[in-house]
Amino acid sequence: MIVPGAPPLLEVRGLTATVAGTAILKGIDLSVRAGEVHAIMGPNGSGKSTFAKVLAGHPAYAVTGGEVRYRAENLLALAPEARARAGVFLAFQYPIEVPGVANSQFLRLAYNTLRTSRGEEELDPLEFDDFVREKLELVGMDPAFLERSVNEGFSGGEKKRNEILQMAILEPKLAILDETDSGLDIDALREVSAGVNKLSNRDNAIVLVTHYQRLLDHIEPDYVHVMEGGQIIKSGDKGLALELETRGYDWVRAEYEARRAA
């Protein structure tokens, strides 16, 4: 929701980044205020996922220019774990498997690390169990998930659901969901989206990175951005997503080039 007078949460100005020497992001500008839901769309290879990873601090990407301010601080100066503790969350497109480590153990470590960084007491396993069960209901997950190894042998849908469970536990200020809809069937998409909607409030913001309009049927964006060649070439409201669905990306590109030529 657009909250009049809400403070800016994320300010991205002229952000450029490379991976292994190749420029991927070529000057991104984006402003996100608390309460808002943004969708970043665009064809394969446009830099959407790279943008998500750069915000979270993936070490494989080198930022070569521009700035990112998060709650008025320089986000790029923080290590990835410090960004997470400050409230930036990335839901992975391909969540990592950790054999032998129980999901509950992993979630508790993540949550307690966050609590410790805020000067709060850690939760013991029993307290955490009570806490996590409420969160499980929120995303419609079976408690049996807690005993399984982190993401190991999970179906695509289960992995994505597990990401949203982590979001529910960590309650980030800025959640970036990288293709959370990919690999989900229609029922799973509906449930995962319902979980995200429940977590969305006037104090946090969500950035959805997606290929498809169908996710936006369930999570309604306030703004839609089209990324192409490492830049945001058009922004609009949710109507833009519907237009992309019917007309594709070519017209946006043509419009952008015409603008540039002029």
Added chain:
Amino acid sequence: MSTVLQNLVNQPYKHGFVTEIEADVAPRGLSEDIIRLISSKKNEPQWLLDFRLDAYRRWLSMRPPTWPNVSYPPIDFQDIIYYSAPKSKKKLASMDEVDPELLRTFEKLGVPMNERAALAGVAVDVIFDSVSVATTYKQKLAEVGIVFCSISEAVRDHAELVRQYLGSVVPPGDNFYAALNSAVFTDGSFCYIPKGVKCPMDLSTYFRINTQDSGQFERTLIVAEDGASVSYLEGCTAPKFDTNQLHAAVVELVAHERADIKYSTVQNWYAGDENGKGGIFNFVTKRGLARGAHSKISWTQVETGSAITWKYPSCVLLGDHSIGEFYSVALTNHRQQADTGTKMVHVGRNTRSTIVSKGISAGHSNNSYRGLVKIGPRAEGARNYSQCDSMLIGAECGANTFPYIDVQNASARVEHEASTSKIGEDQLFYFASRGIGAEEAVSMIINGFCKEVFRQLPMEFAVEATKLLSLKLEGSVG
């Protein structure tokens, strides 16, 4: 590889101090005279001297094995000290009389001796260089008929038992290093569990090499009579020297009918520095004979130290329905090399064996699993399950698996599974994006990877092993 990861895997060794203690040291080198000297220092009977000399003569005609996947310059066996003992004025009657400097050493190492032994409920035999220093809890064990003492004492007080079993599982001519050990072994532990007795506590030996250029050649012999059971723990450390020390031990286990021997090792010998200078050459022969029907031998090892590890704790499953197990975690870092695994030799009917091996390689190290599963012609219904998993940390290390399977009975069932995984940037980034730093992430990943093996360790040891792996790979060194 990210620098975070590199820093994590480059932590100093904390047991690398030398204890200033007066030692009784034999001249360098090996000859029949040196063997006679060792034997006379230990007041040994003639049969044992003959055993040693026989082994020595066999050894002279043998060559060090070249098939392991490790490389090192030739060892000059004439430049090694074969006997080094802390000097003490008289025979020690109790722990209170042990040199305080020595006790402080073991305190630093965290060995549960004295009061701590009582609290921990662990009976400890401590081997310092070549000599057994103290055996705690001996009295209490004697009440149920268990003999737990140094092998030197056993030679003196239980000569017939030692004579009967010494070399019965690992014959003196078994291999180059076993022959060397048989010729010059200086001390070690002896443990005898009589018929039907369940050992009421875990037995433990702590090995420490202190003298530079001394070799450690201990010999452990454990015999469990019909229906007996025992859990035995072994820990090892050594100071940091920039030369290599040789550790060539022999461990023999004998399990009679329905007996059960569980042998656990947490090995943390000095591994050399990050350039591969110094460190222990750990060339060890460990073998258990599941001699009686329904007997069981179980090896669990956590190998984290040594410059080079060459070690294959094995089971010979002679008795029908006997069981052999091997659970191993081998971690190599820097320039460490490990070629380790097991042999499961199925002789009796319906024998079963399980192998779970977890290799972790970091730095420029090289980690090989080598295992033999042999099913003999009489081993009707034999079964083996093997699982060998490797984990790589960074891009400069290597992991290999060499499984040998030899099946001579058509009714046997042998399964082998293997996997290789990697802790890389993406895995650490996943943890980081949840607020978890690299150290904790590596620790959690490694402990998850090793869980099946750690589960086999006695509680106290499992905690130690977990901490040890963390220390080896993380920054929290005290």
